Amino acid sequence: xxxxxxxxxxxxxxxxxxxxxxxxxxxxxxxxxxxxxxxxxxxxxxxxxxxxxx
Amino acid sequence: xxxxxxxxxxxxxxxxxxxxxxxxxxxxxxxxxxxxxxxxxxxxxxxxxxxxxxxxxxxxxxxxxxxxxxxxxxxxxxxxxxxxxxxxxxxxxxxxxxxxxxxxxxxxxxxxxxxxxxxxxxxxxxxxxxxxxxxxxxxxxxxxxxxxxxxxxxxxxxxxxxxxxxxxxxxxxxxxxxxxxxxxxxxxxxxxxxxxxxxxxxxxxxxxxxxxxxxxxxxxxxxxxxxxxxxxxxxxxxxxxxxxxxxxxxxxxxxxxxxxxxxxxxxxxxxxxxxxxxxxxxxxxxxxxxxxxxxxxxxxxxxxxxxxxxxxxxxxxxxxxxxxxxxxxxxxxxxxxxxxxxxxxxxxxxxxxxxxxxxxxxxxxxxxxxxxxxxxxxxxxxxxxxxxxxxxxxxxxxxxxxxxxxxxxxxxxxxxxxxxxxxxxxxxxxxxxxxxxxxxxxxxxxxxxxxxxxxxxxxxxxxxxxxxxxxxxxxxx
Amino acid sequence: xxxxxxxxxxxxxxxxxxxxxxxxxxxxxxxxxxxxxxxxxxxxxxxxxxxxxxxxxxxxxxxxxxxxxxxxxxxxxxxxxxxxxxxxxxxxxxxxxxxxxxxxxxxxxxxxxxxxxxxxxxxxxxxxxxxxxxxxxxxxxxxxxxxxxxxxxxxxxxxxxxxxxxxxxxxxxxxxxxxxxxxxxxxxxxxxxxxxxxx
Numbered sequence: 001x002x003x004x005x006x007x008x009x010x011x012x013x014x015x016x017x018x019x020x021x022x023x024x025x026x027x028x029x030x031x032x033x034x035x036x037x038x039x040x041x042x043x044x045x046x047x048x049x050x051x052x053x054x
Numbered sequence: 055x056x057x058x059x060x061x062x063x064x065x066x067x068x069x070x071x072x073x074x075x076x077x078x079x080x081x082x083x084x085x086x087x088x089x090x091x092x093x094x095x096x097x098x099x100x101x102x103x104x105x106x107x108x109x110x111x112x113x114x115x116x117x118x119x120x121x122x123x124x125x126x127x128x129x130x131x132x133x134x135x136x137x138x139x140x141x142x143x144x145x146x147x148x149x150x151x152x153x154x155x156x157x158x159x160x161x162x163x164x165x166x167x168x169x170x171x172x173x174x175x176x177x178x179x180x181x182x183x184x185x186x187x188x189x190x191x192x193x194x195x196x197x198x199x200x201x202x203x204x205x206x207x208x209x210x211x212x213x214x215x216x217x218x219x220x221x222x223x224x225x226x227x228x229x230x231x232x233x234x235x236x237x238x239x240x241x242x243x244x245x246x247x248x249x250x251x252x253x254x255x256x257x258x259x260x261x262x263x264x265x266x267x268x269x270x271x272x273x274x275x276x277x278x279x280x281x282x283x284x285x286x287x288x289x290x291x292x293x294x295x296x297x298x299x300x301x302x303x304x305x306x307x308x309x310x311x312x313x314x315x316x317x318x319x320x321x322x323x324x325x326x327x328x329x330x331x332x333x334x335x336x337x338x339x340x341x342x343x344x345x346x347x348x349x350x351x352x353x354x355x356x357x358x359x360x361x362x363x364x365x366x367x368x369x370x371x372x373x374x375x376x377x378x379x380x381x382x383x384x385x386x387x388x389x390x391x392x393x394x395x396x397x398x399x400x401x402x403x404x405x406x407x408x409x410x411x412x413x414x415x416x417x418x419x420x421x422x423x424x425x426x427x428x429x430x431x432x433x434x435x436x437x438x439x440x441x442x443x444x445x446x447x448x449x450x451x452x453x454x455x456x457x458x459x460x461x462x463x464x465x466x467x468x469x470x471x472x473x474x475x476x477x478x479x480x481x482x483x484x485x486x487x488x489x490x491x492x493x494x495x496x497x498x499x500x501x502x503x504x505x506x507x508x509x510x511x512x513x514x515x516x517x518x519x520x521x522x523x524x525x526x527x528x529x530x531x
Numbered sequence: 532x533x534x535x536x537x538x539x540x541x542x543x544x545x546x547x548x549x550x551x552x553x554x555x556x557x558x559x560x561x562x563x564x565x566x567x568x569x570x571x572x573x574x575x576x577x578x579x580x581x582x583x584x585x586x587x588x589x590x591x592x593x594x595x596x597x598x599x600x601x602x603x604x605x606x607x608x609x610x611x612x613x614x615x616x617x618x619x620x621x622x623x624x625x626x627x628x629x630x631x632x633x634x635x636x637x638x639x640x641x642x643x644x645x646x647x648x649x650x651x652x653x654x655x656x657x658x659x660x661x662x663x664x665x666x667x668x669x670x671x672x673x674x675x676x677x678x679x680x681x682x683x684x685x686x687x688x689x690x691x692x693x694x695x696x697x698x699x700x701x702x703x704x705x706x707x708x709x710x711x712x713x714x715x716x717x718x719x720x721x722x723x724x725x726x727x728x729x730x
Contacts, residue, residue, distance in 0.1 A: 100638070103662070114593065115595070116593055179590070179591060181593060181630060182630045227542035231542060249627055250629075252561045253630055254630075255554070257630075267546065316608060317633060318620040323557070393634075393637035394637065465608060472669060
């Protein structure tokens with residue numbers, strides 16, 4: 001069972017870090033993040049081809 | 055950058071990957087048809103044991119295994135690689151190199167899967183689940199995948215972008231994960247290094263991770279690409295997708311041992327498997343939340359975009375199947391449903407409702423761009439979508455209900471085993487009908503794909519479903 | 532933003548982490564050598580040559596996709612009450628098995644201790660030839676191709692109900708059928724083996 005505790009602890013540490021980082025992003029107003037990365041896929045100009053425009 | 059430059063770059067990127075991607079995608083469809091046929095035969099056998107019972111190669115144990123391997127390594131893996139090779143140049147803006155080598159890998163891949171399926175049918179299966187191909191075939195597939203990963207990482211290295219888009223994280227990780235998993239498992243298990251319970255543990259470490267760290271990331275890469283592209287709007291929370299990625303990387307790795315709950319394996323391993331399975335709720339929630347928030351207010355677009363239909367259906371299945379899987383891992387739940395048809399229903403919701411539907415969405419998006427043709431028929435698209443959606447829904451519901459019943463009966467020692475068998479038969483029959491619907495869907499899909507690649511479909515203009523919708527609305531107005 | 536190097540190393544680290552836990556630790560830590568029982572015998576016993584061949588038949592026909600070979604412990608499920616075993620299975624039961632045929636489906640009953648439950652060769656042969664003869668309503672497939680039909684009388688012939696085969700024809704098990712039955716008879720998990728599954 002020792003292994004189980006070790007492994008689960010390692011996971012828990014990661015999960016807490018992730019949770020804190022996420023909470024921070026909400027506070028920092030990044031929750032709705034429209035930065036360059038998210039829009040970078042639109043460079044090739046053929047977005048929305050299959051749906052009515054406008 | 056000027057429009058013209060974009061167009062030129064795009065032509066260069068698509069040109070660099072066109073042949074290998076088409077080869078992988080077309081081969082995958084052929085394997086899908088082969089796999090569906092084998093599946094139907096195996097399924098019918100479970101409620102009509104006299105069906106095709108006179109030859110060893112047609113026996114259930116071989117048909118079922120040939121089905122699994124042809125859809126896993128033929129359909130799923132080849133579709134996944136095709137989509138990966140198409141996404142990588144788009145996301146890195148670097149053309150693929152080694153096109154010839156990639157084409158060779160695609161042909162070799164086909165040959166190896168064919169050899170593997172024949173090996174299973176003729177009695178050379180290893181009977182190690184998800185690793186039934188004999189060692190030399192597995193080694194061959196590893197080499198093919200190494201070529202694919204090499205080309206992908208090479209393009210990543212030459213990338214012309216500042217940001218690595220989330221889809222590319224998933225694809226990059228897959229290029230590392232799959233070789234590590236596949237090589238370790240094959241050499242450890244078939245290379246004679248592991249035996250007994252240690253081998254069983256490695257088996258489920260692999261078999262679960264090949265879903266979580268190979269097919270799932272490629273499907274999610276497709277979701278995060280196609281969804282925003284079709285609706286013309288970035289994903290709701292880019293940051294959240296980062297959390298989801300690392301959570302998946304960490305937790306999925308440890309989930310596999312829930313397949314051995316109640317079995318003769320060290321308790322700690324099963325406990326970790328269960329904990330990790332529950333933790334998977336985190337990455338799954340991030341994906342589900344992101345998909346829903348991105349789609350919000352855009353659901354009407356499902357009517358005109360086939361890509362979107364399949365991708366959204368797949369994303370929803372992902373949320374359902376993953377949540378189901380987390381709870382299925384719990385001891386109490388496992389006690390009832392492990393060893394029953396319930397697990398088969400769950401596996402198909404994952405590999406079909408989620409993964410295959412996502413790949414279909416990818417095909418609907420990619421093929422017009424690679425072949426320069428539109429999908430030939432709105433009717434075929436509808437038949438494909440509705441037969442798949444209906445088929446997998448019936449499949450899942452039948453085996454889920456039947457599996458719970460089977461599990462409860464098995465827990466009651468007063469019920470003779472043959473009565474348990476009888477109770478499952480109607481559900482197994484329903485499953486064969488569902489399988490028939492799925493096969494019809496695949497035939498419709500294959501006809502469409504064949505027309506596109508043979509140049510029989512209309513040249514690019516307004517996409518098929520959209521065009522039909524616009525005309526019908528125009529008529530009404 | 533995230534660098535590819537971070538990504539690649541991170542991906543590699545996560546998979547190596549689980550590889551260590553689920554592959555290396557068990558490979559080094561789970562029992563891999565037979566134990567000596569109180570009566571002085573080694574356990575698990577080595578399969579006879581014929582039974583070992585039968586195991587290969589079991590493997591190549593895919594019996595594992597309908598039959599598990601793992602008895603659940605007393606506190607979990609109803610295996611013991613169903614008479615599928617005399618105790619829960621232990622890691623030591625699988626020592627040396629390549630592959631261990633633990634299975635994940637119970638379309639048919641668990642077979643870990645079938646040799647104890649059903650020792651009869653005649654029963655197994657009849658059942659393999661046509662499960663409906665012994666277990667009406669079963670959805671186990673018939674394995675008739677493991678038998679030869681020969682003209683005239685043969686002393687190894689199965690005793691089949693009237694009309695199953697043409698008059699004057701005998702149904703005789705092939706070497707593969709006999710080997711498979713020898714394997715099934717050898718599948719036993721004796722109760723006097725103890726050990727903890729939490730090592």
